Amino acid sequence: MSAVCAVALLVGTAAVAQENATLTLKSGEQITGQLVDLGGVGFTVRVNGQDRQIPQNDVAVINFTGGSIDWNNYNGNQQIVLRNGQTIDGQLYDIGGTTPLKLTIKTSSGDRELSSSEVARIILARPAVATTGAAVTQQAQVSTIGANGGTISVPSNQQWVATGLNVRKGDSLTITATGTVQLSGDADDTATPTGSTKGRYAQNAPLPAVLAGGLIGKIGNGKPFGIGSNATFSAPDTGQLFLGVNDDGMGDNQGAYQVTIQRTARR
Incomplete structure (x- = not known):
């Protein structure tokens, strides 16, 4: 499906990728x-409910x-890195579907979805x-957090991330x-926001009784939860919200959680 067709479908239907x-x-x-x-204008990214157009180049x-x-392993061509570690040389051609997205990649052997x-x-x-010779780590971005919340990336290689939300x-x-x-x-030692997929714990983590790798939070210098x-819960303290990954050794962790926060002020 072409980028033009993708735009037409998005306009004509309620479902949005x-x-x-x-x-x-x-x-x-x-x-x-x-x-x-x-599409023709480049990438569309929705930040705090508002669409932002970013030229593809x-x-x-x-x-x-x-x-x-x-970046030592980057060959200068477009690459798609899969979650299983495989790397595909090819060009991103189209984005469609809803969630998850359907990505069309042009490779030397033909289109791949x-x-x-x-x-x-x-x-x-x-x-x-x-x-050259350096690894770049994707750090948490707090620019999408407003007074009532937003979306933030929480990397697993640092204990706490300041969300900027008070x-x-x-x-x-x-x-x-x-x-x-x-x-x-260990590539099999993975976790989702609910915790370790192996069911393991980390003795020296902020919450040792909670599964390792789970998403945790704290407000100011308060107790982690x-x-x-x-x-959905009531804020136990007043201050800035911090988010983190429940682990006791962050240096060899990889990946990040995408977190959406919604705040409703108390009446």
Whole structure:
């Protein structure tokens, strides 16, 4: 399906393609939001409910899972890195579907369709922040968080991420999270926001009784609490909301969770 047809379908139907992603521009700027479309105007990213158009030639990396990129292994061509570790040389041609997205990739052996749930990241070019011999880590972006919430990427290789969202005790918070992270050098040692897929715990994690790798939070310097993939609760304290991954050794972790936060002020 062509990009023009994809745009026509989006206009003519209520279903809209969208997937949480972080776009790294060639300038080094990072934009976190919902990837909606690839059309004649470039990429459409929904940030805090508003669509932003980004020219395709301005984008270096589309990252669905976070993690780091070793630019020593980059050959200068467009690459699609799958979540199973496989790398495909090819060009992103079209985005369609709803959630997960359907990605059409042009390769030397013909068109190939992939689900965004299979893809870790798409490398279109080398950004200005990438230096030879260095790995670039996709850090959390807080620019999409407003006074009442928004979307943020929470990397698994740092203990706490400041969301920039200040809450008052008693405010209602609804937090949903998606994604898969790797908790060690073992490719099978993975977790989702609900915790380790192997059911393991981390003795020295902030919450040792909660599954390793689960999404957790705290407000200011308050006590940490579990969140998981979907939670609605009253803020236990007043201060800035921090999010993190429940682990006790962050240095070898890879990937990130995409987290959406909605705040309703107490009455």
